[in-house]
Amino acid sequence: MKAISLKFFVISVFCIICNYTHAQLSLTISEAKETFSKEIIDLDPIEGIYDVQNNVMVYSPDYGNQSTKQHFTWIIIKLDRYWEAEPHEKNDFVVISAEGSVKGFMGIIRKLSQESYYTFKGADARGREKNYRFYLENGVAFELKDQNYNGYASMNKHSTALKSYPTVLMYRDAFSAEAQKNAASSGTGFFLSNDGYIVTNNHVIENAQNGNIKITGINEDYNKSYMARVEVTDKQNDLAILKITDASPIMNVPYTFKFTTSSVGEECFVLGYPLISSMGKNIKLTNGIISSKTGFDGNIAQYQISAPVQPGNSGGPLFDKNGNIIGIVQAKHTQAENAGYAIKASYIRNLVELLPTTVSFPQRNSLNGKTLPQQVELASKSVCLIIVNGK
16 A cells, blocks of 8 residues: 555455446545645646536436536546556556545546547446546546436436646646756866865755766866766755766865864855856856854854855855865855855865765865965866756
8 A cells, every 4th residue: 555545445456446336435635635746746647636517417208308417526546556556557547536426436547548538437326337438638627428318218418527636837836846956957066185076065966867967177178077976965064075987087186175163354265167057167266255154044064255156156165365175155145245155164074984985185285375366277177067967
């Protein structure tokens, strides 16, 4: 059994498939809504909650024309969301009446090979098997029509079913979010060591599909890209360490790491790749000061900085004036000018200890004592552009 518990009034699942006219089961609307909202991306178009209107016209010689209307709430849900269906049942859907004059199991719907065409197997009030072939229009509505004559009276029944849940807006939002999650995105990273380990933010790479992470801009070469895999992450502090899986480029990391806390008012600068779709792939420099030893909402793991940062700067290095890395750029305040946040470098040290191999931090700082333009020229070779889910 899976997420939803069924309430059986007849003995077995076998009855539902092989003798559906006698099977009875129930499912509440709230249970169905919970399942549909959680699994909306994977739903078949037929699945959902439907408002069903039956219009019945009966003609008899004695009484003439008589018409009635009936209202039902149907739940149509894939069979194997309840249990492991047999291979030949994979295209079957259970139809349950949750509200109306008749409640419980109504029949089985099976998907046909033609797009949006289905068959419905059910039974009428007298227990006679009924088979319908219908078309699901725009994923939200279908009709069932039935005519019969018993030698005395004729009956025409026309049922219209209109999906009420999930709503069109829910589908749109879910698929938009899924597309955004799988879309190409970019961020910044920087080398932790000469042997291909790279530091970035976890949020830069967490939506990578099938490990699709590419690194470019190493030694300022944007014509060459390398594949990378995630080695270790720290979701709480939004950090990740990657490892280049191709033949690692020849590196000479020119900076060192400073793990002690910097002071408010110290000069700092940021290197990164913000907004590459409009600003291009060349590395960008911004500078400022340490505005606070704590970050957003008093977060002690962050600095607040005045150096402007934008989307794409995430994961980039924050340097002090001596060329030491003191933090990793993480975010900007959307309601304040020049208020950005960087995770303190000391949190990288904790993450490095979780790597499967021993990695030594660089010991030689070639940036110390240089002018800012000289520091940028040297450091840029070890700051890279990270592209996730790109072609």
